[in-house]
Amino acid sequence: MKNYKLALKATIRANSNLALIKYWGNKDPYWNIPTNDSISVSLDALKSTTKLEFGDDYKDDFILNDKLLTGEGKDRIDFVLAKFREFSRFDTPIHAESENNFPTAAGIASSASGFGALAHALYEASGLAYTNDDVSRLARLGSGSAARTIHPGYAHWFAGENHETSYAKQIKPPDDLKIIVAITEKSAKPVSSFEAMELSKTQSPFFVEKAIQSKDNIEPMLTALKENDFSTLGQIAQKEANNLHAVINTTGLGIPYWNARTLELMQFVNALRENENIEAYYTIDAGPQVKILCKPESVKPIVNRLQNLEVAQDIILSGVGNGSQVM
Numbered sequence: 001m002k003n004y005k006l007a008l009k010a011t012i013r014a015n016s017n018l019a020l021i022k023y024w025g026n027k028d029p030y031w032n033i034p035t036n037d038s039i040s041v042s043l044d045a046l047k048s049t050t051k052l053e054f055g056d057d058y059k060d061d062f063i064l065n066d067k068l069l070t071g072e073g074k075d076r077i078d079f080v081l082a083k084f085r086e087f088s089r090f091d092t093p094i095h096a097e098s099e100n101n102f103p104t105a106a107g108i109a110s111s112a113s114g115f116g117a118l119a120h121a122l123y124e125a126s127g128l129a130y131t132n133d134d135v136s137r138l139a140r141l142g143s144g145s146a147a148r149t150i151h152p153g154y155a156h157w158f159a160g161e162n163h164e165t166s167y168a169k170q171i172k173p174p175d176d177l178k179i180i181v182a183i184t185e186k187s188a189k190p191v192s193s194f195e196a197m198e199l200s201k202t203q204s205p206f207f208v209e210k211a212i213q214s215k216d217n218i219e220p221m222l223t224a225l226k227e228n229d230f231s232t233l234g235q236i237a238q239k240e241a242n243n244l245h246a247v248i249n250t251t252g253l254g255i256p257y258w259n260a261r262t263l264e265l266m267q268f269v270n271a272l273r274e275n276e277n278i279e280a281y282y283t284i285d286a287g288p289q290v291k292i293l294c295k296p297e298s299v300k301p302i303v304n305r306l307q308n309l310e311v312a313q314d315i316i317l318s319g320v321g322n323g324s325q326v327m
Contacts, residue, residue, distance in 0.1 A: 008054045008092075010125035014117035015321030016046035016102070016110065017149045018179060018283065018291055020237045021214050021221055022244045023157065025197045025207060032144045033166050034159045035211040039221050040148040040168075042155070042321030043179055048113035049327070050098040052121035058093040064114075065099055072192070080118060080142045087138070090126045102181075102316065111193075115142030116149035120324045135324070136167040150324040154225055156218075172225050174320035177233075178299050180292040181316040182306060184261035191255050193286040200251045210247045214240065234281030234293050241283040248286065257287050261311040265290040268309060278302065 023038035062069045062077050069077065085091050098117065100110050119139035123130040132150060136157075139146035148155040151170040160166030191199075200207050217236050224232035248255045262284065269292055272278040280294040280302060294302055299317065306315055 008125045008127055009052070010121045011049065011051045011327040012117040012121040012124065012324055013047055013049045013327050014113045014120065014149055014324035015042045015044055016048070016113040017042050017145060017155065017321075019145060019148075019285060020154075020233065020240065020283065021217050022210075022240045022285075023144055023214075024210060024244055024247060024286075025201055026144070027159075028162075029194075029198060031163050031166070032140050032147075033162065034144055034157070036214045037159050037218050038145075038148070038157045038214070039171070039218065039225075040145070040155050040157070041177065041179070042149070042152060042174070042323050043181075043318045044174075044321035045179075045316050045318035046100075046102045046113065046181070046321075048098055048100050048110065048117045050096060050114070050117035050121050052094055052096040052118070052125050054090075054092040054094055054125055056092065058095040060093050061095055063097040076115075076142050077118065080115065080138060081122070083141055084119075084122050084138055087134075088123075088126060088128055090128060092126075094122075096121070111143035112139075112145040112149040115139045115146035116324050118142065119146065120150060120326075124326055133167050133169075137163060140166060152323040153320055155323075156222070170323075171222065174322065175228070176296050177230070177320050178294050178296055179318040179320075180294065180299065180302060180306070181318060182265050182290045182292065182312040183314040183316065184259055184265065184290065184312060185288045186313060189257060189287050191257075196248060196251065196255050196286060199255070200247050204247045204251045206243075206247050206250055210243045213243050230293075230295060231279065234279070237283045237293060238281040241285075244286075245284060258284075259288045262288045262290055264309070264311050265292075268305070268311075272302065272305070 017040040021039040023034045025035045116139045136147045148168040153174040154172040155168045156171045157168040269282040272280045
């Protein structure tokens with residue numbers, strides 16, 4: 001396709017998402033085709049904002065949090081960009097600038113919101129016709145969980161068998177679920193999720209069983225969402241987090257994602273239910289941050305206790321988000 005002489009622009013804001021049914025590992029790493037379906041909830045407090053322009057004079061540079069991106073992160077963006085050009089036959093160079101309002105590469109799905117915003121911006125700025133399915137597929141190529149992040153509320157990522165069949169759909173609009181994100185470490189995690197997933201395939205004895213359990217949990221989670229059954233949702237989500245980290249902690253000699261504060265917060269959440277009659281459940285992705293699922297009326301007492309506990313470097317309060325949006 002002939003390049004345009006004038007820059008075409010788009011600004012996209014995308015929410016991060018939190019997996020309730022966990023994705024861990026790919027049956028096809030090149031295309032990021034996962035071993036099992038997953039289900040997520042969008043987080044309105046955690047956002048990536050990406051401004052992208054097409055123009056003949058640009059050089060496909062990408063600025064993340066005011067720094068020129070290089071290395072593995074830039075390689076992944078170049079891969080997404082190459083595939084976008086292959087699919088769309090739109091080859092104009094880009095300049096993009098992106099900011100996260102939360103710690104990057106620290107286990108809070110910054111890659112999901114970042115690649116979701118990038119994929120959406122590429123389609124929106126190009127002026128080409130596109131669907132949510134198109135954006136979800138393209139985002140998946142940068143970060144598997146980004147397939148889910150474009151949708152408001154709750155999303156179901158269908159694993160599929162190839163690029164065309166692996167994408168996410170919205171399954172429920174935003175509701176009143178609250179998520180308290182307890183930040184225990186703001187620096188980048190020592191091992192990327194992609195690298196850790198590949199290691200887990202051959203090094204963890206529980207890798208296959210975890211995928212089986214996640215597949216079995218899909219229908220109960222869908223039913224819990226349909227029936228607004230918070231107790232079942234929370235129980236499944238906490239079990240899914242434990243299963244995920246059973247794999248991570250048995251990969252080789254263990255991948256060091258947790259810290260002492262992570263463990264203390266897990267015990268704290270269990271004590272809320274068992275000793276104080278406050279219904280709350282934890283979930284943890286590939287990192288040290290603890291996310292606490294609760295009802296609106298439980299937010300204040302939980303936050304008060306967290307502040308007294310003094311184990312979180314920061315506390316972020318979130319509701320259910322709106323996916324990715326054109327700004």
